[in-house]
Amino acid sequence: MGSLKLYPKNLKGEVKIPPSKSMAHRALICAALGDSVSKITNIDLSDDIIATIDAMRSIGAIINNNSEYIEVKGINSKDLSLDRDYERVIDCNESGSTLRFLIPIALAFEGVTRFVGRGNLGKRPLNTYYEIFDAQKIEYKYKEDILDLVTSGQLKSGEFEVKGNISSQFITGLLFALPLLQGNSKIIITTELESKGYIDLTLSAMKDFGIKIINKDYKEFIIKGNQNYKSKDYRVEGDYSQGAFFLSADAIGADVNILDLKEDSLQGDKEVIDILTRMGVSIIKEEKHTKGKVQVLKSTLIDASQCPDIIPVLAVVAALSEGRTEIINAGRLRIKECDRLNAVTLELNKLGAKIEEKPEGLIIDGVKEFNGGVNVWSHKDHRIAMSLAIASIKCKEPIILEEYECVSKSYPHFFEDFKMLGGSFDEWSMGK
Template identity: 65%
Template sequence: MGNLNVLPKKLTGSVKVPPSKSMAHRAVICAALSNGVSKITNIDFSDDMIATIQAMESFGAKITKQTDELEVIGIFHETAGKENQGENTIDCNESGSTLRFVIPISTLFPGPHRFIGRGKLGERPLDTYYKIFEQQGVAYQYREGELNLVVDGKLQSGLYEVEGNVSSQFITGLLFTLPLLDGDSTIVITTELESKGYIDLTLSAMKDFGIEVVNNDYKEFFIKGKQKYKARDYRVEADYSQAAFFLVANALKNEVVMHDLNLDSLQGDKEAIEILERMGMGLREKDGGFVGEADDRLIATTIDGSQCPDIIPVISLAAALSDGTTEIINAGRLRIKESDRLHATTTELNKLGANITELEDGLVIEGVSQLNGGVEVWSHKDHRIAMMLAIASTVCNEPIIIKDYEAVSKSYPNFWQHFKQLGGHFVEWNMGE
């Protein structure tokens, strides 16, 4: 990967916020599990999305890519499906969503299925599925510390007990799968459920594709068996986890008009607006989109990261330049993302002059009046850290060098192009290595 020398320039102009990766994953999976033909529009082909598309193709879906849309012929359509040709290898790249969504889905089809990936994906815990496999006699093999998992067997309908404080991705994977089993099933959540917003997205997508689930206050989910996903046309809404970068930019005196935002969205990361409004930013309509404004210096607040972990790195940037002490709590799961995001956020922003103390499951951020720059920072090969540092460059006194800047391709391949169109200025930087 390379390095960028990024000058401290303010961002102005308009940007079409990329489509929601969370909703696109779910729409592709639901369409692929149908018995008809669906068209999914407004989609970005990030590394993560390509991993999910290829995973569903490996089970027999026929998916045709066009500029920003997909035609999906479902696996159960008469023209789709495929013969079992031995072991099926599914490359999840670095996509935790693909991995955890698709593992239970793979048990619907003759195996064995081998899951591979790269980066830190092999370090992401999968114990929730291993316990279920052992209870139901589903064969599995894995290697410690890397992603090389083989699953061979079929899940049975019935009672599933799942912890709610590990990752909602496990629950989503089961929700996708259980309606296609012969009998009825119930998922019982044994602890407080974190990231409820992601479960809302899953249930919303499933309902759009004809699947009914009874949600009993997020404590249990009843899923009737023998249901069928129904093909449909589906437009993916804009992604609040990506909009958060521009929202924070606006809170820090940039002026970026964001288009395609759905203010009624169920995305948990929409909480970025509420957090920044508490800190002193207002949101108003402009030129057919929305722009954020902060008249004065931002005000510190307490931020619960349990329901919106993906926006915490960039929200920490806003907090670093706020008046007072911000506490970020219940954010321990950020340690098992593409990087240890609590450590990465602390390390890199402190290099720029922030005053952040890293805790086991959160951060304490003492606001400072300015960020200095003039140093090399590192993305930790994490897309969200790379984009956070790009926004940080707009409020630094001196240029910064961002190492491994291409990590943005994981979720937002056009980020640097949009950054430049908005007035950002950067050049490739040769470190002499």
């Protein structure tokens, strides 16, 4: 893995934000479960999206990548003859979405499925599914701390009780699978539901592909069985979780026009707009672009429960704001690609930030600028790497970012866009 020497240079210009990874996962899955051929446009082949494409191929969909779109022949196409009762391997790489979405989907079909993956994926809890397996007598075996899960059996319709204060990915996985089953089902949420925005994205995509779900105030979801996903052409909207990096850059002094952010988006990470507004950033929305302008950055309270993915870069903004910012309800950041609360604290404090790590969040006292002049580490986490790159524009001295290539997980062209906007960096040899 390589390193970059990042020089303190401000960013200016126009950038097209990559398509929403969250919506791309969902569109590909719905299309792959469809009854004909779909064309998915505006989609980037990040590592996570490739994992979901390969996973749906394992289930039986035929997926071809063309230069302008991805063509998906759904597994319920009338002229597609599948052996549904066989042993399949689904390699999730490091994609938590792929893993948690695909477990119930694979169990909607007969056969044995082995789920494998890399990095910290094996440490992400799957107890919600194990409890369902036990209740429905679905056979399974797994290894501790590495992803090697084997399931055998078929998911049955019925009532499913799921906690709302764990990952919404479990609920999404069930929502995808249950309409395919013979009987009707109900998902009962037993606690307050976090990350409602992600559930909204799931329901929106499923509706677009012809699936009807009754949402009873996020407390119950009523799912009729024997439904069919209807194939269609679908354009993936821009990603607010990636737009957050350049909106945050604007907040700390850059001048970037950001293209392809949908104003009426259902993405939970759109909350970056509200949070930055509270911090003193004026968000300017014009017909084709969005940008932020700021006079004085001020502290605020940030609730991470509905938008965990944008917290690392918002911590950069908070570290350069007047006063004390508190980030709460962020415990789930500890089980992402790395422990993001710990990583943000360690790496930004190296730069001269004043961050105190708490079990469920961060306390950040603002400084005027970062010092730089040090080596920082991505922790092999794409969002940490990109956040540190944004932080570099407000450093007094260059920084060296180690293992930067992990951005390929979600935003493969990040450093190309960063350089196109005026960011300056060199490949750096560590002398090894």
